[in-house]
Amino acid sequence: MTTGYILIAAILILGGVIATVGDRIGTRVGKARLSLFNLRPKNTAVLVTIFTGGLISASTLGILFAADEGLRKGVFELEDIQTDLRQKREQLKTAETQKSQVEGELNQARIAQAKAQQDLQAINQSLQAANAKQRETQAQLNRTISQQAQTQTQLQRTQGQLDRVVTQYQKAIAELQSVYNQRKELQAAVELLKTERQRLYAEAKKAIDEAKTAIEKRDRELANRQEAIEARDQKIAQLDQLIQKRNVEVAAREQVIAKRESRLKELETQQEELEQEVARLEKYYQSYRDLRLGKLALVRGQVLSAAVIRVTQPAAARQAVVQLLQEANRNANLELSEPGENPANLELLRVTQDRVDQLSKQISDGQEYVVRIFSAGNYVRGEKQIEFFADTAQNQLVFSEGAVLATTTADSKT
Helix, strand or coil, X not given: CHHHHHHHHHHHHHHHHHHHHHHHHHHHHHHHCCCCCCCCHHHHHHHXXXXXXXXXXXXXXXXXXXXCHHHHHHHHCHHHHHHHHHHHHHHHHHHHHHHHHHHHHHHHHHHHHHHHHHHHHHHXXXXXXXXXXXXXXXXXXXXXXXXXXXXXXXHHHHHHHHHHHHHHHHHHHHHHHHHHHHHHHHHHHHHHHHHXXXXXXXXXXXXXXXXXXXXXHHHHHHHHHHHHHHHXXXXXXXXXXXXXXXXXXXXXXXXXXXXXXXXXXXXXXXXHHHHHHHHHHHHHHHHHHHXXXXXXXXXXXXXXXXXXXXXXXHHHHHHHHHHHHHHHHHHHHHHHCXXXXXXXXXXXXXXXXXXHHHHHHHCCCCCEEEEEEEECCCEECCCCCECEEEEEEECCCCCCCCCCCCCCCCCCCC
């Protein structure tokens, strides 16, 4: 009983909460003039209210089905129960038919027994009346007794079948009564559910009517506000036209400014190119002046260092190249230092890791190479950075001492 009160209270509270939420949503939808599925705002609010009512019904049914297993079975399994009931009734009719047949057979057996008893009485009377015919009638009596025994056996067998049929009949009656009781319970639950549904429908209809009234009132207010908004929209449209006109003028001015900025960027680019050209000419002029006025210390193609190198391990090739470049750097310091001054140990050669790796790879095959480091340009004393290039060639005998390199015939007259 307490569970039923709690269930009813939960349904009422949940219905009130959902109705309140639906009303709030409908209010906001009406205020915001939202539109779903291309409907009017009024129809959209009605649709939200209908959805809220459906949600109330769905939650009510969900709570009832979750709380009462019998109700859930009655709603979803009523058709199966009725089918089962029809089958039980058909089985009961079959059992009643079998019972009637067995009772008919039993009546026939009883009639045969009564007839046999009458025959036995007639035979007993004949036996008393005719003792002389005892021997003749004894055989007939024995046959009659045999028939009686058979009839008695058949009667007992029929009685057993009747008892089984009665047992089945009682069992079917009990099952039918159980099914009938379940049907009554289900019908009571369905009636209760119908009553609750009608009550909820009446409450939902009342809430819908109240919501329609409120929506109509809000529609009137919104219509008044719409008129004010339309008046403001006209003013805004006029202002928009004025703004668009000014935007066109601003866009035209911006185009002019963009053209001027583009021209300015072109001029700045030309200015940068001219500055780079001037710097390059100044560098060339400085080099020319150094060559004209300064004392030339290194000439292009001058050998800074040279060595004959053979490496048996690839790792040793890099070390040999580094030593050769260090020797070239020392020689460059000696050549570029002023007379009488101690040569400074400056990093004059512009050495990169790629050039060292390239030279190391060229001489790492185990053969003997002549490696020379040349000056890449003309440099005067006091230079702080110089370029170089390297040359590698296999150390092979090309000309022997005294070998003739070229011959010709000369005529002193011509």
